[in-house]
Amino acid sequence: MNRSRRIALIAVFAAITTVLDAIVTPGFSSGIWYGWVFVMSPINGMILGPRDGFLATLISVLVGHSLVFRDSVYEYVFTLGAPIGALMAGLVFRGEKRWVLTYFTVFLGAYFLSPVGRSLPVWGMWDVYVAFAAFLGITILEGWTGRTLVSRLKMNTVFGALMGLEADILFRIFVLVPLRGYELFYGLTTEVLVMIWSVQAPLITPIKVGASLLVSTMLVPSILKIVEDNAFSI
Numbered sequence: 001m002n003r004s005r006r007i008a009l010i011a012v013f014a015a016i017t018t019v020l021d022a023i024v025t026p027g028f029s030s031g032i033w034y035g036w037v038f039v040m041s042p043i044n045g046m047i048l049g050p051r052d053g054f055l056a057t058l059i060s061v062l063v064g065h066s067l068v069f070r071d072s073v074y075e076y077v078f079t080l081g082a083p084i085g086a087l088m089a090g091l092v093f094r095g096e097k098r099w100v101l102t103y104f105t106v107f108l109g110a111y112f113l114s115p116v117g118r119s120l121p122v123w124g125m126w127d128v129y130v131a132f133a134a135f136l137g138i139t140i141l142e143g144w145t146g147r148t149l150v151s152r153l154k155m156n157t158v159f160g161a162l163m164g165l166e167a168d169i170l171f172r173i174f175v176l177v178p179l180r181g182y183e184l185f186y187g188l189t190t191e192v193l194v195m196i197w198s199v200q201a202p203l204i205t206p207i208k209v210g211a212s213l214l215v216s217t218m219l220v221p222s223i224l225k226i227v228e229d230n231a232f233s234i
Contacts, residue, residue, distance in 0.1 A: 006052060009227070013044050014056040014063075021064025021082075035068070037061055038212050041082045042164035045090030046157065046220050047227060053086040074185040081171035089164025093156045097139050100163055104132050107170045114178040116190060124197035125173065127206045131166040135159055153221060161216035165209045 021037040037060065045053030061079045088100050108128070111117040138159070175181045182188040188196075 009048055010052050010056045010059075013040070013048060013053075014059040016040060017044060017057055017060035018064045018067070021060050022068045024068060035064060037064065037079075037082050038085075038165060038168065038208055039215050041086045041168065042089035042161040042212060042216050043220060043223065045086035045088065045164055046093040046160045046216070047223055048090070049094070050087045050090030050096070053090045054083045057086040058083040072185065074181070077181070077185075078172050078175055081168040081175075084171050085164040085166075085168030087164075088167035089160040092135075092163050093160035095156070097135075100167070101136065101139070103167060104135075104163075104170065107174050108132065110174060110178045111170075116180065116182075116193070117177050119190065120177070120194060120197045127209055128166050128170055128173075131162050131209075135163055154217075157217055157220045158213065161213050161220075162209065165212050169205050169209075 017037055017040040020040055021035040023036045037057070040060075041053075041057045044056045047053070048056055058080075061082050062076075065076060065079060088103060091097070091100050111125075138155070177193075182193045183190075
């Protein structure tokens with residue numbers, strides 16, 4: 001892909017993602033549900049590739065958060081999860097599974113090694129565990145059998161979106177729990193965090209993942225075809 005085409009695609013996808021990031025969700029003043037960047041972040045990674053997808057999403061969240069300011073500057077730290085999610089989605093989509101498995105292993109390890117993480121209800125992150133276990137299982141099975149269970153495009157799209165979204169969530173959890181962002185940024189006590197982990201976390205993030213998965217599986221094949229058909233138009 002030539003340079004002008006790359007820049008044009010990054011600009012287009014960053015603009016779309018910026019609009020979604022600036023959409024306000026009623027009832028939320030911050031966090032993953034405030035904006036709708038999660039709809040596009042895995043798509044950016046899968047269509048543009050890990051590097052360009054990361055860049056497009058990073059630009060969009062910085063601009064979107066500046067246009068519609070969240071309740072604190074700390075949200076700029078948490079929102080770095082979105083470009084990381086785009087990066088991971090792009091790696092999965094292109095078959096670079098080793099780095100994705102390493103990322104999840106390190107961040108999950110940091111969570112469970114932290115005293116606060118060990119005190120939180122296990123079911124609070126059930127979607128992360130399921131996604132990681134499924135991805136690891138499929139990776140091992142494919143390596144053992146030497147073949148894919150379904151078409152490569154469908155497999156990479158589903159797991160690209162899934163692991164990209166969960167990577168975003170896992171980064172936010174890393175900042176919130178092992179790095180004690182809940183206390184440093186928001187002044188929450190461990191007791192309040194346990195309550196959030198018990199009631200809100202097991203329900204809110206899976207809904208986000210499900211919505212984005214649906215959009216990604218519907219749009220990625222079509223967008224990819226459009227991009228490939230116009231590969232030499234720029």
